[in-house]
Amino acid sequence: MTPAKYLEKMRLDAAHRFLSETDLGLKQIALKCGLGGMVYMRRVFLRYLKITPKFYRNSFRTSLEQEPSMGN
Numbered sequence: 001m002t003p004a005k006y007l008e009k010m011r012l013d014a015a016h017r018f019l020s021e022t023d024l025g026l027k028q029i030a031l032k033c034g035l036g037g038m039v040y041m042r043r044v045f046l047r048y049l050k051i052t053p054k055f056y057r058n059s060f061r062t063s064l065e066q067e068p069s070m071g072n
Contacts, residue, residue, distance in 0.1 A: 011035050012044055019057040026053055 001011075018024055024032070025028040030041040038053075045053050 008044060009048070012048055014020075015041060015045075015053065019053060020060045029053070046055070 011033045012035075015029055015035060018029040018032060022029075026038050026041065029040050030036060033041070035041040035044060042052055045051060045056065049056065051059075
């Protein structure tokens, strides 16, 4: 793996965390992760995951809502 691809993967991992753990907008996440902007972040997500960042966030949240709550 080239250094550039490694860095891109690290930025993608950071974007995963922001998408699943925060309510920040996609543009803010792209900038915080060093992905430049929403267009490039979308391209990176599609290349590695075959889904968009918005779809990733929505599917992650849907799976959390479907999990049974603990202690109820």
